[in-house]
Amino acid sequence: MARRALLIGSETFGLTGVGNDVDAIDGQLLRRGFGTVRCEADDATRAGILEAYDRLISDTAPGDAVVVYYSGHGGLSHPPAATPTDQPARRWQFIVPFDFHESTESDFRGITAFELSARLAALTAVTRNVVVVLDCCHSAWMSKDPDLRVKSLYRPVYADITEHVARIRRDEHHRPAALGNPDAVRVVACAPDESAYEYTNAHGRRTGILTESLVTALDEAGDLPVTWSTLLTRVRHRVQLLSPNQRPEAEGPFRRRLFDLTEVDPDASLPVLVPGSSVTGRATLPGARLFGVQVGDEFAVLPADALPTDREPLATLTVDRVGATTADGTLALRAGVTALPAGARAHPTLLTAPALPVRVTGPEEHTEGIRRLLEASPLVRPARPDDDPVVVTVHTDGDGRQTIHDRVGPLHDARPAGPAGDRDTLSDLVRIARAQALRGLSDDPRYALLSRVSAEWGTVVDGRAVGQPRTGGRVHVGDHVYVKVRNDGPSTVYVSLLDIGVSAKITLITAMSPSGVELAPGQEYVIGRDDLDFLLEGVPLTWPLEIAGTDPRPETIIVLATSAPQDVSVLAQEGVQREAADGSPLEQTLTQLATGCPRDLGRVRGPAVRYAVQSMTFDLSPALPPAPDDAKFLIDDRPSLSVRTAPRQRSADGPAPASVAVRLTDLVVHRSRALRSADLRLDALVVTGSGGTEPVHRAATARFGNVRDGDRLPLDDLLVYRGPAVDHLDLAVWLSRDRRGAPDLADLLKAELSGVELQDAVTTLLGLTVATPQSAVVAASVGAAGMVVNLAFRTLSRAVGDQVGLYRTSLLHHERFGVGRHPANGHLRAQDFSFAYTVTDVTRRPPESGQPGGAGGLSGVSR
Incomplete structure (x- = not known):
């Protein structure tokens, strides 16, 4: 029986560590006796990947051990905006081959989850000993750590690929295959609504966090007969030290031993x-x-x-x-x-408690005290040379002043040297260690809760719940949030909610019921809802004054459901004394998290408490939340807010242009029923960061008469904007009836210059000093751009009445502000309209004849 592996690496759209990922997994599998085939770089096209997968299936014999590995971007297709009578099209997950950018309306170059699962079914029909590793994700939530690059396309892909899937199914005679193959172990970088990342490791190499952690765990396992479940516990712990928002999982028959069909119960011996x-x-x-x-x-x-x-x-x-x-x-x-x-x-x-390794830097005469305290603590210790990763560091300057740093940056202002400062530093480190350990709390299969408990969280907007992803979302100080827990099982459970704040403070949210809120079958509990009138108000988020910096930091809500009352208040106590822990295994675990005392596995009294743990992690920004969007668009192509407000990143494709020109090149009106008129007007608005003496935003208006269904409007490469591009380049396009006498959008905005709201936007764009952290500048600029677009929408609505929001996007610095044609081939289709536009680098080009050479202030063009 042979051992064979297909290793796929697709380094696209800003990823730079995919080659290192493939090298690392290749070396690990070669040491385990696998013969490997690599499909990477320009071989990793759609056709190349599928051909390599088909060849793997044909080469495999019954009983072979097979690994299929992929590192690269994942994506999620959003169907084009449907008409009111259309049925909503399905969203499809896909991986991103090397030639994905060559996709057209009739030739989709991604590889869908359907196609991958169909081939996996064909492979497991030959041999059941199959492992699939996917180091990618399908949701783009930018980390607060600027070194982390998400392994998903930053923006949604608007394409209805249902026909593509139907054609593949018809042409290749694929039967529908279950996405959860019961015969294959699947190691995934994160859940479907989470993000996975690559980063620069301690050796200066770019690598996927999952891949590096998996290879490290396999090295540690050696030839031991451990299970995939055991291995993933170690992988998950390491991944979440580096990125709390990413939680890798093992799916399928994860009780199998590594690269074997033998299944065994969890064994810690x-x-x-x-x-x-x-x-x-x-x-x-x-x-x-x-x-x-x-x-x-x-x-x-x-x-x-x-x-x-x-x-x-x-x-x-x-x-x-x-x-x-x-x-x-x-x-x-x-x-x-x-x-x-x-x-x-x-x-x-x-x-013993898993002590958090802490690296101490600085002159030896100033670090001796803190090192002694670390060595005596049960929850923290000095980092050893072989500790990897080390995510907490105590920096000591030449005067002995200490500052604790994590991957985001300094946690507080430098504190004075001396024994008192050392003790304060130790107290903070212990708090961080307890928070880190609580974040790592997970289910134990031996004590699995028999009732299913569901949990969700989100923000509250105008009394309405807006659900957020389980991990990776971003909220702001002043936002109101809710948490809802429901008992979907047949027996009563007891639910406790704990919050791990940005300062690592642990708060028992359900303090009124220290042993858990009792939930009967079918009952739910909602934090943020008034139980008298059932109004959803939410709980406002705040920022601790002692935390330095303006960068977002992770906050985690832990949902602990137990089969019997379980006092978890020990976790929220400060300075708990060290004492022996008797009781259930869960109680011993919680006491150890709080105190650092050893956990005696032989001193369990009474029946074991069954439990389940769920965590929800989001980034909390100290900045005020941006204004909500008033305008709605058929296509909203903007990346998530966390991506748009992240610190500026370098582009892998070269420097971003300093100046750009934006042109609408093509617009086809398939039917004008939505506007009920043959005379149409097109309004476009561009807003970018403030690089000069006034806000950079420009409006353009064009008018067209006697438009019939199927007409291509004579745009003549309509120049919407020419000028500097800073941090982001926002574009909004509307279509409406051309009402006689209605002013151009530029004139409408000029009339609003004295309005308080636009003045607020202007002040925000201009009031940022050079001393403001760059991430705060970007966030404020993005917020101000949203205010300008909202104002344009409202003034346009008053002037022309109903209009169609056609398109909204935000092109970012690390994307080189989208230089090129959009889409690369064909047109973007939104209901009854198809269109295309271009962004051109004009950094070194002189102004065109008859066109404005700058972008300061408000101006417009009209046709």
Whole structure:
């Protein structure tokens, strides 16, 4: 039986670490005896990937072990705006091959989840021993860490590819295949509504966080017969240290051993190796790092087929050193035992808290105090050379002043040197460690809750719930949020909600019921709703004054559902004393998170409490929320707000232009029923960041008479804007009836110059000083652009009545402001209209004859 692997790498749209990903997984699989085939760079086209997959299927024999790996972008197709009578088209997930940019209306170059699942079904029909790894995502939520690049297309793809799928199904005789193949293990970078990232690692290499963490865990596992479930626990822990918003999962038969069909129950025991031919008082635990073994952990050593409940242990092993993949410790044999039998295994009996590694930098004479405190703490410790990643650092300057930094930046202002400062720093580090440990709390299959509990969160706008993704969303100070938990199971559960704030403070939201809010079957509980009149108001978000900086930071809501009342208030207490933990396994886990005391696995009293954990992580920005959008558009092509307001990133395709020209090149009116007129007007507005003495926004209006269905309007490459581009380039286009005497949009906006709202937008754009952090400048500029578009929509509505919002986009700096044709081929279709536009780099070109050479202030063109 052979071992074979297909490794697909598609480095497109700004990703730069895909080649490193493929190299890393290739090396790991070669060491495990796999023969690998690489499909990357310009071989990784749609046709190339599908051909390589088909060849893999034909080469595979029954019983072979097969891996299919993909690193690159994922995407999600949004159907074009439907007419009121149309049925909504399906949204499709897809991966992004190297030639995706060559897609046309009739030739979609993505590869849909349907096509991938159909080929996976064909592969598992030959052999069931298949593993699929997808290091990509389908939702673009920008991280607060500017080094993290999301592995999804930044903006939605407006294409109804239902016909594409139907044609593939018809031409290739594909039967519908379930997306969840029961025969294949699938390792995915995140859930469908989450984002996955690549970053620059400690060695200066760009890499996918999932791929690097997976390769690291496989190295730690070595030849141990561990399951995919166990491996993913370690992978998930490492990924979420780097990116709390990303949660990788193992789907399918994840109880299988690695690259094998054998399924086993979760087992935390480890093999024991004794050096030499006789017992020396020392022993080694291979694979210990994979299981999170810590210094101070104790294990009972038993024969291979025995359990701690079956008999008295042969020996006790106490860990005193943890290496890159193994752990060593002292071995105390029971009286009468002279040697350990072959295959002896170590079962954990006492687990110390997983201490958070902290890197300390600065002059040794100023760091000695904090290092001593770290070494004495049960929850934090000095980082070792082999610790990777280390996400918390204490920076000490030449005067001994200390500042704690995480991946976002400094958490507070520098505090004075000396013992008092050291103690304050330690207190903050312990708070961070407890928060990190609580974020990592996950389900235990041995104590799985039998009732299904669903949870959601979102913002409240005008009394209406607006749902948000489980991870990766962005909210602002002043936003109101709600959390809803519902018991969808057959038995009563007890629900506790905890909030891990941006300062790492842990708050028990359900403090009025410290042991959990009782929910009968079918009952729901909503934070942010008045239970008397059932009005949804939400809870306002605030920013702690002690947290420095203006960058967004992660906040997490933990939903803990238990089968019996369980007091979780210990987690919200400050300065809890260290004491022994008796009670259920869950209670011991919670007490350890709070205090750092060891968890004695042999001191469980009473029936085990079953539980389920759900977490919802979002980025909280200290900036006020942007104004809501008043205008609605048939196509809204803007990336998510988190992407638009992220710190400026460099483009992988070269420097962004300093000046651009935007032209509407083509517009076809298939039917004018929505406007009920043969005389039409087109209004366009461009807004960009403030690079000069006044806001940069320009309006253009064009008029067309006697328009008939099917007419192509004589735009003559209508110049909408020519001028500087800073941070973002927003474009809004409307179509309306051409009412006699109605002013151009530019004149309408001029009349509003004295209005308070536009003045607020102007003040926002201009009032940002050079000392303001760049991320805050971008966020404020994006917010002001939205205000200008809202004002244009309202003034246009008053002047012409009903209009059709045709198109809205925001082209960003790292996209080189969209230089090129949009779409690259064909037209964008929105209900009864098709159109195209271009963005041209005019940085070094002189102004065209008869056209304005600058962009300051408001102006318009009319036809």
